[in-house]
Every structure is written in C-alpha cells, then in structure tokens.
Amino acid sequence: MFAKNKEILDTFSNRRLLQTDDDNQVLMSDIVIVNQTGTGNFTTINDAVAAAPTIITGNHSFVDGWTTFNSSTFVVVGKGFVAVNITFRNTAGAIKHQAVAVRNGADLSTFHSCSFEAYQEILYVHSLYRECDIYGTVDFIFGNAAAVLRTPTFFPVSQCLTNSMPLPHRAERIRTRTPAFQFKTARFNRQIT
Numbered sequence: 547m548f549a550k551n552k553e554i555l556d557t558f559s560n561r562r563l564l565q566t567d568d569d570n571q572v573l574m575s576d577i578v579i580v581n582q583t584g585t586g587n588f589t590t591i592n593d594a595v596a597a598a599p600t601i602i603t604g605n606h607s608f609v610d611g612w613t614t615f616n617s618s619t620f621v622v623v624g625k626g627f628v629a630v631n632i633t634f635r636n637t638a639g640a641i642k643h644q645a646v647a648v649r650n651g652a653d654l655s656t657f658h659s660c661s662f663e664a665y666q667e668i669l670y671v672h673s674l675y676r677e678c679d680i681y682g683t684v685d686f687i688f689g690n691a692a693a694v695l696r697t698p699t700f701f702p703v704s705q706c707l708t709n710s711m712p713l714p715h716r717a718e719r720i721r722t723r724t725p726a727f728q729f730k731t732a733r734f735n736r737q738i739t
Contacts, residue, residue, distance in 0.1 A: 580593075598632075601635060602632065602633070602634050602635065603637055604619030604620070605645070606636070606638065607636070607639075607642035607643060608642065608643040609641070610638070617636070617644055617667075618636075619634055619646070620634045621649050621651075622651065622672075623651050623652055624652055625652055626653075626654045627652045627656070628655070629656070629657045629660050630658045630659060631659050632660050633660065633662075633663065634660065634661070634663070635662075635664070636664035640666070640683055642665070645666065645667065646664060646667050646668065646670055647663055647664040647669060648668075648669055651691070653672070653673065657678055658676045659676070661681070662679070662681065662682075665703070668680055668681070668682040668685070669686065669687045670688060671688070671689045671691065671693035672691040672693055673691075673692075673693060674693070675698060677697045678699075679701060681701040682702070682703060691726060692726040692727075694728045695728070695730070696730045697731045698729070699732075699734075700732065700735065701735050702734075
C-alpha cells in the first residue's frame, strides 16, 4: 500500500466497517481516494472507474489460513455500490476449498452484467444482481441476507473436490440461513472444463 494511502487508512482505522469481531476485520491492500479538489488519486468517480481493471483477481483461501469471510477477492461495504461489466475472480483453485470471489454486505448495492469466478463459496450475496454469470464447483452463492438474482446464469466447472461433478439442481449449490434469496429466470449451463 502506498504511504499516502496508508496514512489515510490509518485515520479511519477506528471505524467499524462491518459489525464483526476482531478476527473478521475487513482486510485491505490499497485504497483509492476520489476528491474534486485534486488531493486524492482521482478528481471524479468516472476517472477512478475508468482506471479500474475489468478483471479483479485474488487468491486467498481457507487452506491458506484465511477465514471464508476474509478470503474474498473483492469486498463491498458501501451503501449504494454499483458494478457493471466487471469480472471478480478468486484463483485459489478447487483444492484450496473456500475461496470467495465477492463478499457483498452493502445495502442497495447492484451488480449488472458481472461475472463471479471461483471454485467453492463463490458469491456472498446481498441486494441485487442482474444478468450476472457465476462460475464454480460447489456452493455458488451463500450468505445470510436478502438478495435478488435476476436472470443469473450458473456455470458448473469440472474441477471438483470429489469424484462426482456438482449438479446445479442439488440443494447445497445455493444455501442460506434464511429464506431470503429470490431468483427470476435463472439458467444453468452445461459444465465447463
């Protein structure tokens, strides 16, 4: 993390970004500051978004010592977050067990035409997902929040933790502690190698 960004982050270190215990803090490797005065990295949100990659990649996993909660490649905590046409990928691999592509805890957040790629525990959902693709082997989506998935497409991949290929119609593919997931026109494609 750049020294200037570290200094800014330290000024907010006493804030609680999520209501979690100390073992489940939000981990950040860098931050981007948007400020119209020119004192940040960018002067407009559009400039910051234009500079962002279209594929965001990480590789934290349960096997490497991260909790499932903190293995996320990308974490959303800001109310009203919007992502369009971005791929979020966790490349830890099937043998690394839980490795989340996105953990979303933000109210009123929206993902439109995005792709979520991982192997197990791919997408920790909250809010709205529209026309998104979800690639994985098991537990495609999970969480304990209300979420609406409009026209999602699920792509099971053939690299599995066991000898049997996960089938998208089995109950453990989509799990929640509360009946809070709503699907509209969900599609399941054939397995991908």
